[in-house]
Amino acid sequence: MHKLASAEPHVLPVAVETPQHAALGALLDYACGEVLPAGSFVRVPLGQREVAGIVWSRPGDRRAEPGQLRTVAEVLEGLPPLAPRWLDLVDFAAAYYQRGVGELALAVLPPELRRLTDAQVQRRIAKLMKQSTPPAAVPEAAAGQPLTAAQEAALLALAEAGTTPVLLHGVTGSGKTEVYLRAAERTLQLGRQVLVLVPEINLTPQLEARFSARFPGRALVSLHSALTPAERLRHWMLAHVGRADLVLGTRLAVFASLPRLGLVVVDEEHDPSYKQQEGARYSARDLAVYRAHLEKVPVILGSATPSLESWQRAIDGRYRRVTMAERVAQARMPRVRFVDITALPRASGQPPPALAPPLLEALQQRIARGEQSLLLLNRRGWAPVLHCGVCDWKSGCPHCSAWRVFHLGDRTLRCHHCGFTEAVPRACPTCGNLDIAPIGRGTEKLEHQIAEALPGARIGRIDADTTRARGELQARLAAVHAGEVDVLVGTQMVTKGHDFRRVTLVAAINPDGALFSSDFRAPERLFALLMQAAGRAGRDAEHAEHAEMWIQTAQPRHALFAALAANDFERFAAAQLDERRRAGLPPFTHLALLRAEARSAAAAEAFLQAARDEAAQTGHAAAVTLYAPVPPAVARVAGVERLQMLAESASRPALQRFLADWLPRLHGLRSSHKESLKGLLRWAVDVDPLAI
Numbered sequence: 001m002h003k004l005a006s007a008e009p010h011v012l013p014v015a016v017e018t019p020q021h022a023a024l025g026a027l028l029d030y031a032c033g034e035v036l037p038a039g040s041f042v043r044v045p046l047g048q049r050e051v052a053g054i055v056w057s058r059p060g061d062r063r064a065e066p067g068q069l070r071t072v073a074e075v076l077e078g079l080p081p082l083a084p085r086w087l088d089l090v091d092f093a094a095a096y097y098q099r100g101v102g103e104l105a106l107a108v109l110p111p112e113l114r115r116l117t118d119a120q121v122q123r124r125i126a127k128l129m130k131q132s133t134p135p136a137a138v139p140e141a142a143a144g145q146p147l148t149a150a151q152e153a154a155l156l157a158l159a160e161a162g163t164t165p166v167l168l169h170g171v172t173g174s175g176k177t178e179v180y181l182r183a184a185e186r187t188l189q190l191g192r193q194v195l196v197l198v199p200e201i202n203l204t205p206q207l208e209a210r211f212s213a214r215f216p217g218r219a220l221v222s223l224h225s226a227l228t229p230a231e232r233l234r235h236w237m238l239a240h241v242g243r244a245d246l247v248l249g250t251r252l253a254v255f256a257s258l259p260r261l262g263l264v265v266v267d268e269e270h271d272p273s274y275k276q277q278e279g280a281r282y283s284a285r286d287l288a289v290y291r292a293h294l295e296k297v298p299v300i301l302g303s304a305t306p307s308l309e310s311w312q313r314a315i316d317g318r319y320r321r322v323t324m325a326e327r328v329a330q331a332r333m334p335r336v337r338f339v340d341i342t343a344l345p346r347a348s349g350q351p352p353p354a355l356a357p358p359l360l361e362a363l364q365q366r367i368a369r370g371e372q373s374l375l376l377l378n379r380r381g382w383a384p385v386l387h388c389g390v391c392d393w394k395s396g397c398p399h400c401s402a403w404r405v406f407h408l409g410d411r412t413l414r415c416h417h418c419g420f421t422e423a424v425p426r427a428c429p430t431c432g433n434l435d436i437a438p439i440g441r442g443t444e445k446l447e448h449q450i451a452e453a454l455p456g457a458r459i460g461r462i463d464a465d466t467t468r469a470r471g472e473l474q475a476r477l478a479a480v481h482a483g484e485v486d487v488l489v490g491t492q493m494v495t496k497g498h499d500f501r502r503v504t505l506v507a508a509i510n511p512d513g514a515l516f517s518s519d520f521r522a523p524e525r526l527f528a529l530l531m532q533a534a535g536r537a538g539r540d541a542e543h544a545e546h547a548e549m550w551i552q553t554a555q556p557r558h559a560l561f562a563a564l565a566a567n568d569f570e571r572f573a574a575a576q577l578d579e580r581r582r583a584g585l586p587p588f589t590h591l592a593l594l595r596a597e598a599r600s601a602a603a604a605e606a607f608l609q610a611a612r613d614e615a616a617q618t619g620h621a622a623a624v625t626l627y628a629p630v631p632p633a634v635a636r637v638a639g640v641e642r643l644q645m646l647a648e649s650a651s652r653p654a655l656q657r658f659l660a661d662w663l664p665r666l667h668g669l670r671s672s673h674k675e676s677l678k679g680l681l682r683w684a685v686d687v688d689p690l691a692i
Ligand SMILES: [Zn+2]
Pocket: 388, 389, 390, 391, 392, 393, 428, 429, 430, 431, 432, 433
């Protein structure tokens, strides 16, 4: 390290983790006897504590009077500095999502890094270097599967696209993973690193297995929140020092430090899990595209049902669209059949049966042939609410504006929002009526009803309730794969990526709710869910012939279902985009949501009203529409009142300029509106919110 002779210390701008609402600025100045490169890891005093920090930019030639600034306590010389482009990525993300640079930077680094001293870091790095091999030795990749014509074309298009983002639209089973593998192989041959993002932790093991099998001599690490802190640090370090060639992870991996990054892949790019739902509410998908742009490397966004945002960007020519319309190995998409539940014969006053007779018959045929069926019902528990027919009591949650769900297994009423759980009352708590009854149906009840309707059939269930214990999901999936289950009942959990070879029937039991939801993205999500579910059927060529997708609905002629039956994403996307354009919704407008949480609805309301008054003071208010404050779908959770206000603009830069001016003003409201804001707990902005 080069030391200057001068006595005056240098001033280093350091990013530290400070609470967003504290008055501290984005970067803090510290004195240091030496000039450290930007990206260096340091430990600095902050208040009474010593915290981890990152030197954020070159200090220029600023000098401080001795004693004027606090001094850097320790330099972590054992860790190479973060690359300038990594700092650029965090700078961009912090500005775009309106968070502090230090808050974001420290939040996306492994938590262990925050407490290590230089000596500890040095020891760990030395150990890693001893255990891992340098990337100089280039091992051969194992032979891939022979490519289909569509895969060949996709790879060619990928090569031609250069650094233009590629939207790989490939139906389920069209072999997108093979395209990722080939693209990765090219990148690895160039001595570069590959970053692969998946939406859920559960999907990492199988993708990890495929990548390690293809690149046996390459170092592959995963990065996600289920790793132990020590594992996460180790994996992060291997990528940071360039020893890991492949990094596979969930949304937080978009911030992995990759000094030789050469390719970014975002699998299932439409998945809402890519959006962080707390702290800095970033979209890992969007940041992946930005990161690839910064690093001038290719990026592939893959999906069978691309997000309408990405689809529109492809239409606008900003992304290059590549389509793979056929499933590999002659497998076909299942035939879609509809059962109109309104047309079923039933005794007057009786609820419709759980399964329509023709669907039940189709299930019986599968069981007789030794094939499997999958029933999708996106609601867990026995019934969504318990009801008294005499006084109209319903099982509301005392802490939330939501019903508590009836779970038969442990006879509880459970709130899915705050977790409040009580034993089911023997009688109506208000009038004492003994005959309180569940209304509606969840997966638990469906499992029970199927078992009654199909005596002798082996029924399995996969949802958040049955897979809570560690290893339980794997065990249940293994039972399905081993053929120990005839009919699998589950929530959307079962639709994601699992390769069920013997499933020839998939049925959506009651998908209608999403057709009439107030959330404008609900149809997009439903279509993606049903396509994904359909993709679970007929994956084996042997069984593909009679693979079917059943939709049990009261709306069999709905346009969404018609597009699904025709396996026509383009038609669906065109209709949805047309609606969104006319309604002035994303991707044709840009949104930010200001959320307030308070002990009383009045305090939340007062905050948003004060924020609204501040907005008028900004110089950019004309380009932005602020809507009236409204409660979210569930206004009260765990006794906390929630209210939100939407800001909308036709121009993304105009919205960004407005937010950059507006939000800093809001930090002062607590002190200027002490009385009316009493009880305000927190507020935050969500840029490009997924749910409004
Ligand atoms: Zn009652």
